Amino acid sequence: GxxxxxxxxxxxxxxxxxxxxxxxxxxxxxxxxxxxxxxxxxxxxxxxxxxxxxxxxxxxxxxxxxxxxxxxxxxxxxxxxxxxxxxxxxxxxxxxxxxxxxxxxxxxxxxxxxxxxxxxxxxxxxxxxxxxxxxxxxxxxxxxxxxxxxxxxxxxxxxxxxxxxxxxxxxxTQPIRLEDAVIVEGEWGWVEEITSTFVVVRLWDWRRMILPISYFLEKPFQNWTHQSASLIGAIYLNLDYRAPIEDMREELARIVRASALWDGNICNLQVSDATERTIQVRMLASARNAPQTWDLRCEIREKMVAFLRANCPEALPRLRLFDDRPGDGPEISPPRPTGSSPG
Structure with a gap:
């Protein structure tokens, strides 16, 4: 009943x-x-x-x-x-x-x-x-x-x-949230699951890192998407001193405008360092989230290298060797051996 x-x-x-x-x-x-x-x-x-x-x-x-x-x-x-x-x-x-x-x-x-x-x-x-x-x-x-x-x-x-x-x-307090892009223990990935005792981080190569939840309160870590999912990606190239910087700026702007990954905010190229052999060029571009930022960085790097190889191959790094030995001069006969003359 x-x-x-x-x-x-x-x-x-x-x-x-x-x-x-x-x-x-x-x-x-x-x-x-x-x-x-x-x-x-x-x-x-x-x-x-x-x-x-x-x-x-x-x-x-x-x-x-x-x-x-x-x-x-x-x-x-x-x-x-x-x-x-x-x-x-x-x-x-x-x-x-x-x-x-x-x-x-x-x-x-x-x-x-x-x-x-x-x-x-x-x-x-x-x-x-x-x-x-x-x-x-x-x-x-x-x-x-x-x-x-x-x-x-x-x-x-x-x-x-x-x-x-x-x-x-x-x-x-939310130092981490689901699908945050984080770097923990030197590994980059996304927060896949948060339980009452542990956190599952999905690494970029599909591995899973299991960490106690207290880890994120006791140890430092990087959270790339704490305030916003948008990120700025940096691309570095070591080039020869003859690299056409202005042409590269124009090419970078053309690459990002043609890319569906760019969010339309950041696009910049600067010479960030110089050594006795090469200069270092840094290119910045922003995207909507971490995966798109990674893909945009790879796209810019590939297309910029192709542009330099096709239009300015002398901008690619090269090793210079200089011969400081004296040039051709009057021939000098080797000294004759000393000793008594025959006869």
Whole structure:
């Protein structure tokens, strides 16, 4: 009867029409199983007093129903947190060029939701244990471990809670966000996933680097897209002193204007250094994000080298050798050996 009532109640919510009805229907679908368990608990609670069982058995059954109810509440809270976070994130898109706000919100929601799931689990298990007098001390210990860092019980719980607190700090302060371009441990990649205890960085060659979440609060790292996804790429060429700088500036402007990767902001060429043999030319160009910046740098480098090779080959670096020996002069006969003349 309880299962039938639960199915009827769920079906009633699933028939709610309209735009908001879609959200109600989706939520009712997720809460279908917890609702059925709740109705079973209610039915058993009403049946136990009239079953004619001994008082001891009635107390045990009520204790079991209380534990199941507490676990049901924790389960329902976890489902509700996941549902509403998914509903919020469904309106976010990280595919566009200007995805800064979306990445910020997605990072906050995902990290905080995972931290909330862990807190719900700890509190639910603690509350269930608190219903048993012989094991109340274990529940108190769990509550203590879920508190501030100064109340952490045991060295075993310390790393977990340290990373959990670091995850909450990252969700609030946001030194990193999902799809941020970062350099960690000398490797360049993107933040692919942020959990409550670790961060997955997708490297440029598709490898994955797994780092504890506390790493991003305790060690320095580079975040190329912290404020904006746009980046400036630098291209360096070592050339001969005869390199046509003005012609190269015009060629650089032509290359970036013809490229779909350029964002239309930065285009610059300067002689950044000079040695006894070559000069160093630095070219700057901006793009919308890190991958496009890399591709634009490669495109400019390839086309500029081709331009110099075709139009000004003397600008390419070369090694000069000078012969400082004296030139051809009057022939000098080798000295004759000394000694007595014949005869």
């Amino acid at each position: 309880a299962a039938l009532l639960g199915r009827m109640t769920t079906n009633a919510f699933l028939r709610v029409p309209g735009r908001r009805g879609a959200v109600v229907r989706s939520f009712a679908k997720d809460m279908r199983r917890p609702l059925r368990v709740f109705l079973v608990i209610v039915a058993l609670s009403a049946t136990i007093p009239v079953a004619g069982l001994p008082y001891r058995w009635i107390a045990i059954l009520y204790q079991m129903l209380l534990v199941v109810f507490i676990l049901l509440v924790g389960w329902s809270l976890s489902i509700g947190a996941r549902f509403w976070s998914q509903q919020y994130l469904s309106h976010m898109s990280m595919d566009g060029d200007d995805s800064f706000t979306a990445r910020k919100h997605v990072t906050q929601i995902r990290v905080l939701r995972r931290a909330m799931d862990l807190m719900i689990l700890v509190i639910t298990v603690s509350a269930a244990l608190m219903t048993f007098k012989p094991v109340q001390q274990y529940g108190v210990s769990l509550f203590a471990s879920a508190g501030a860092a100064s109340l952490i019980v045991g060295l075993a719980a310390r790393p977990l809670l340290t990373n959990l607190i670091a995850g909450v700090q990252i969700a609030i």
